[in-house]
Amino acid sequence: MYNQISSSLSDFIDNELSLHADQRKALLSKHKLTLTDSLQKGHWTTNLCLVASNLAKKNPRDIALALIPKLENQPEIAKVELAGPGFVNIFLTREAFLNQLDDAHKNPNSFANSSHASNEKIQIEFVSANPTGPLHVGHGRGAAYGDAIGRILQRLGHEVSREYYVNDAGRQIDILACSIFLRRFECFDDDNFPGSAYKGSYILEIAQGIEIDSTLSQAQKDVLMDSLPSDDEEKIDVLIERIKTNYSNSWLLIREHGLDYVIKSIKEDLTEFKVIFDNWFFESSLGELSDKKSEISMALDQVKKDHAYEKNGAVWLESTKFGDDKDRVIIREDGRGTYLSADLAYHRNKLDRGFDTIINVWGSDHHGYIKRIEATIEAMGYRKKQMKVQLVQFANLFENGSKVKMSTRSGNFYTLKQLIDDIGPDASRFYYLSKQADQHLDFDIGVARSNSKDNLYYYVQYAHARICSVEKKYLESGGTLPDQFNNNDFNGCDELLQMALSAQFVIKSAGENLQPHLIVYYLRDISQSFHQFYNSVNILNAQESEQNNIIRSLIVVKSVIASSLKLLGIEPLDSM
RNA sequence: GCGCCUGUAGCUCAGCUGGAUAGAGCAACGGUUUUCUAAACCGUGGGUCAGGAGUUCGAAUCUCUUCAGGCGCGCCA
Structure with missing residues (x-):
C-alpha cells in the first residue's frame, strides 16, 4: 500500500x-x-x-x-x-488495511520503499578489545550494539560480515606477557607488583597453567629487578626489555600462551553472549615494517609516495591535506610503526576486500581519532564515506543505586561474564540497547535482576508470553488458529494492528541510522498497547465472530514482538 | 584554548533528516482479580523542552550565542 x-x-x-x-x-x-x-x-x-x-x-x-x-x-x-x-x-477500506498485514506477514523481508535501497556488502568491526584480559561490561555494550546492527542490516537485505580486530602486536601484549612472567617466577610480592602490570586473578591462573621447567634463582631475580626506574611506565618497559633479552625462550612461550588463553576466554564470553564473529583479524598478520614485502610496509609505501614527509627523523603523514587537525607520525624516530600505521594498513586491507561500507564501532574516547583515520583513508585513495564510525559510550554499572567500580589494571572489575551469569545474556542485551549508543548509559543490575514492574525487559517478554498463553488456551478449548482476517468483523484490534504495521518502518529507520534503541522503544510501545488491549477484552470468552480477528491480530503482534526481539539478539519467552 | 557530545516531568530517558494537543517508565496518590499469567491495567497530580536571539506558514527539532556538565586533543593504544 x-x-x-x-x-x-x-x-x-x-x-x-x-x-x-x-x-x-x-x-x-x-x-x-x-x-x-x-x-x-x-x-x-x-x-x-x-x-x-x-x-x-x-x-x-x-x-x-x-x-x-x-x-x-x-x-x-x-x-x-x-x-x-x-x-x-x-x-x-478495511479490506485494504488488513491486506497490508497479510502482505507483511507473507514477506517479512520486503520493506516499504525497498526499491530505493540497494543491497550492500557491509562489514562491522566491533568489540576489538585488546586481548590483555577478560571483557568487562563496557565491552559488552559494544558487543550488543555491533551484533544488533548486524542483525538489523541483514534483515534489511544487506550482506553483513562481523569482524574482531585483535591488537596482538603492540606494547599491551608485552605488558601482558611481562605480568604473567613476573607472576610465574614470583618476582614481586603483591604489595610491590609494578603499577603498570596487569594484576587480575586471571594472570595468576595463566601463570600457573604454563609448563616451564626452569626456575629463577634469587640472584637472577635480583639482577632482573636491580635499580628499576621509579616511574611505573618506564619500569615496565625496562622489565620487558630485560626479560626479552635474557629469557627469550620463556618469554616467547609465555607471550603466546597468554595471548591464546585470553583470546580463547574472550571468544567463550562472546559466544555465551550470542555474539559470533565471522572473522578474527590479527594485527600481527599485517607483518613487520622490517619486511619490505609485508602488508604494512606496502600500505605505508603507498601513502609515502605522495602524502608523507620526513621531519625530526620520523615519517609524517600529511593528514592535514585531508581535513585532519595536524599531521601524524606513521614511522617513529626509532623506525618502529605507530598505532596509526597498523590501522592504516588494516583499513586498506578491509577496503580492498570489497565492502561497500565498513562500520567501525569504537569506544567514544576514540572520537578524536575519526578525522585521522578518515584522512588516512583518503590519502590511500579511497572515499571516506565508505567508512562509518559509530561511537559507543561507556556503560556505568549501578547496583542498588551505587556505582560499581571498574578499573582494568588493578584487575578488580565487573566482567561481562559476571553480568551474563547474573542477569542472563538477553536481559543484558536489552538494557545495553535501551539507549542511543553514543550516550552515557546507567545500567542498574538490581533492576535488571528484579521481578518488579520497573523491569522493562520483562514487561516486553510478558506481552509475548501472554499471547502464547492465550493461544495455547484457545487451542485447548478447540479453536483453530485463523490464517486470515474477516473483513467485516470485529475491529477492536485495529489500533494494535496499525502499530504492528509500523514495525517495518521502525526497523528500517533503526538500520539506516544504526540505532537499535529505536526497536527497544518500539517494543515497549507495542507491548503496552497489547497489555491495554488484553485488559480491556476477554479474549477467550469473546463472541465467536469476534474471536477470529482477535486471535489473528494476536498472532500478528506476537510475530512482530518475536522478530523485533530477535533483531536485538534476544529470544522471546513463551512462558514466564 | 580547539574539537566532539549532552542539557526535555522529582528520577532515568524517548521524540531531534521541522509538522497536528510535548511522550514513556519509575517515584507519589487513588482504584481494578468469582473470568484468559496483577511481572498487568485504569485514574490523578507533575513541563519557561537550560537561557536568549534568528530562520519558517509552523521550532524540543535547524542556525547563532550565553550558561552548565562529559569526553578527546602523544613519535600511547
Whole structure:
C-alpha cells in the first residue's frame, strides 16, 4: 500500500504541480508518507501539501483539493481528509488495511520503499578489545550494539560480515606477557607488583597453567629487578626489555600462551553472549615494517609516495591535506610503526576486500581519532564515506543505586561474564540497547535482576508470553488458529494492528541510522498497547465472530514482538 | 584554548533528516482479580523542552550565542 500511495503522490507532483526541476527534486525528497499514530487520522498521512505550498507558492488547502480526488479514485482508499494545517489523511477500506498485514506477514523481508535501497556488502568491526584480559561490561555494550546492527542490516537485505580486530602486536601484549612472567617466577610480592602490570586473578591462573621447567634463582631475580626506574611506565618497559633479552625462550612461550588463553576466554564470553564473529583479524598478520614485502610496509609505501614527509627523523603523514587537525607520525624516530600505521594498513586491507561500507564501532574516547583515520583513508585513495564510525559510550554499572567500580589494571572489575551469569545474556542485551549508543548509559543490575514492574525487559517478554498463553488456551478449548482476517468483523484490534504495521518502518529507520534503541522503544510501545488491549477484552470468552480477528491480530503482534526481539539478539519467552 | 557530545516531568530517558494537543517508565496518590499469567491495567497530580536571539506558514527539532556538565586533543593504544 505504501508503494502504491507513494507512486500516486509522485505522479501528482509530476503532473499537477508545475514545478522547476530543482523544486520537484526538493519536494520529492522532503515530503513524507507515514503511518498515522492514531486511526482517527486515518491509516496513512502525508505532509505533501504543506511542503509543496512553500515551493509552489500556493495555499496548501488548494493543493490538497487537487490531490484528494486523485487518491479517492483508488478502490483501496475509502476516504481522504484534509486535516490540521494541511495534512492529507488517507483512510483505507478495511479490506485494504488488513491486506497490508497479510502482505507483511507473507514477506517479512520486503520493506516499504525497498526499491530505493540497494543491497550492500557491509562489514562491522566491533568489540576489538585488546586481548590483555577478560571483557568487562563496557565491552559488552559494544558487543550488543555491533551484533544488533548486524542483525538489523541483514534483515534489511544487506550482506553483513562481523569482524574482531585483535591488537596482538603492540606494547599491551608485552605488558601482558611481562605480568604473567613476573607472576610465574614470583618476582614481586603483591604489595610491590609494578603499577603498570596487569594484576587480575586471571594472570595468576595463566601463570600457573604454563609448563616451564626452569626456575629463577634469587640472584637472577635480583639482577632482573636491580635499580628499576621509579616511574611505573618506564619500569615496565625496562622489565620487558630485560626479560626479552635474557629469557627469550620463556618469554616467547609465555607471550603466546597468554595471548591464546585470553583470546580463547574472550571468544567463550562472546559466544555465551550470542555474539559470533565471522572473522578474527590479527594485527600481527599485517607483518613487520622490517619486511619490505609485508602488508604494512606496502600500505605505508603507498601513502609515502605522495602524502608523507620526513621531519625530526620520523615519517609524517600529511593528514592535514585531508581535513585532519595536524599531521601524524606513521614511522617513529626509532623506525618502529605507530598505532596509526597498523590501522592504516588494516583499513586498506578491509577496503580492498570489497565492502561497500565498513562500520567501525569504537569506544567514544576514540572520537578524536575519526578525522585521522578518515584522512588516512583518503590519502590511500579511497572515499571516506565508505567508512562509518559509530561511537559507543561507556556503560556505568549501578547496583542498588551505587556505582560499581571498574578499573582494568588493578584487575578488580565487573566482567561481562559476571553480568551474563547474573542477569542472563538477553536481559543484558536489552538494557545495553535501551539507549542511543553514543550516550552515557546507567545500567542498574538490581533492576535488571528484579521481578518488579520497573523491569522493562520483562514487561516486553510478558506481552509475548501472554499471547502464547492465550493461544495455547484457545487451542485447548478447540479453536483453530485463523490464517486470515474477516473483513467485516470485529475491529477492536485495529489500533494494535496499525502499530504492528509500523514495525517495518521502525526497523528500517533503526538500520539506516544504526540505532537499535529505536526497536527497544518500539517494543515497549507495542507491548503496552497489547497489555491495554488484553485488559480491556476477554479474549477467550469473546463472541465467536469476534474471536477470529482477535486471535489473528494476536498472532500478528506476537510475530512482530518475536522478530523485533530477535533483531536485538534476544529470544522471546513463551512462558514466564 | 580547539574539537566532539549532552542539557526535555522529582528520577532515568524517548521524540531531534521541522509538522497536528510535548511522550514513556519509575517515584507519589487513588482504584481494578468469582473470568484468559496483577511481572498487568485504569485514574490523578507533575513541563519557561537550560537561557536568549534568528530562520519558517509552523521550532524540543535547524542556525547563532550565553550558561552548565562529559569526553578527546602523544613519535600511547
